[in-house]
Amino acid sequence: MNFRKLLFTAFAGCILFSCDSDDKVTNVVQDNVETGAVLRTVEIVENSIPIAIENGQTIISGEARLSIIIEEQDENEGALLESVDVYTTFSDGSPDTGDTSMAVTEEVFLGNIPASLFTAGPFGLPRLEFTLDGSELVSAVNLTPDALFGGDTFTTRFALNLTDGRTFSSDNAGGIITAGFFNSPFQYITPVVCNLDTNSFVGNYLIEEITPYVDGPTFADGSVVEVSVGDTDTERVFFTPNYPDYCTTPNDFKLLFVCGEIIIPIQESNCACSSGADFFGPTDAPANYDANDDTVFFVTFLNDVQNDCGPPAITTYQFTKQ
Structure with a gap:
């Protein structure tokens, strides 16, 4: 991982670029790159499925959920929003604990959120408070709480559908979209965890x-x-x-x-x-x-x-x- 070589190469490239290309490349990019759309993460309210084992039975906490606030943005300031499809996938991260032989491990369609359920946020863009209870996720992949243990995960994926027929999701969004300023990963990993005192490890x-x-x-x-x-x-x-x-x-x-x-x-x-x-x-x-x-x-x-x-x-x- 040679950062020193990388930085030198990048610096040299910038010098050569500025001497030879004026604004031509910038114009080509603006003329040919298609504008997409994002689902920006405004806030993650909750994102875990805490469990406890009582009398040999696995209990899912009442606070177990994926709860987020997302904001849609497109080239027409949200006017292209048609709907959002929601999917989930289960991954068994604890194969030695809990019987997940009946689990559906392929992606499961959970439903469609129409644009009418979004409301205007402080910047006029469509916002949505989305909540998915842990029990809904478990049921969707044909499991019961006893099959769960720490390390298991549910990946909830969003597919943003536009009125012009285009769809954007995690499979066609680059790193500049999924992280950084836009913070639009289009998917969220919800782990199964055991309760931990909030005064510990701080x-x-x-x-x-x-x-x-x-x-x-x-x-x-x-x-x-x-x-x-x-x-x-x-x-x-x-x-x-x-x-x-x-x-x-x-x-x-x-x-x-x-x-x-x-x-x-x-x-x-x-x-x-x-x-x-x-x-x-x-x-x-x-x-x-x-x-x-x-x-x-x-x-x-x-x-x-x-x-x-x-x-x-x-x-x-x-x-x-x-």
Whole structure:
């Protein structure tokens, strides 16, 4: 992952481009690139399915749901919105726990949301408060709560249908759309998790990289960061520069505490060789945690999932409470 070579090449390319091309390329892009549409994530209210085991029975929490606020934007300020199709897919992340042999693992159609259910947001664009209960997701893929365990996931996908016949979703949206300013992934991964005290694994932590560097430290190695509760009770987030040898702007990094394991969801880097989307992600052997002891814990993740700057590498950080 050679950022140094990348930065030099990019700088040299900019010099050559400015000497030879004027505004011709800009004009070609404006004349030929088709304008699309996005479903921007305004807010994630809830996004987890907490479970508890009582008397041998798995109980789904009443707060288990995907609840988000989304906003549609197109070249006609929302006037092209026709409807949104909703799908879900189940993934068994705990094959040794729970019987999911009857599960539907192909994508399941959940329904269609017509444009009439959207309302005008503060900028005049169509907005929707969308909620999908955990019990609805479980039933849709032909499961019962007893089949679930931490690490299982439901992926809810949206397909945005326009009045001119076009459809946009996660399969035809680039990194600049799914992450960054537009924040329009068109899909949301809802994990099955075990309850976690919101006072645990929060506060100031010293972070230390204990695996070999990948072209320098991945985070601000040796610094103290503040870990706080994220969008759900089992999500934690902290801010740190990504590849501080090259980029100094802090970026958020999310951790999911999933029934004894710390899972790193797919997320972006703000220091990469191209878009930086889907840069960090989970490994096959995540770090474990003790829910009763948050003094020291480890975070293991896959670095450069998409082979953006080099081959993927496994990176581990130690977190020590201060």
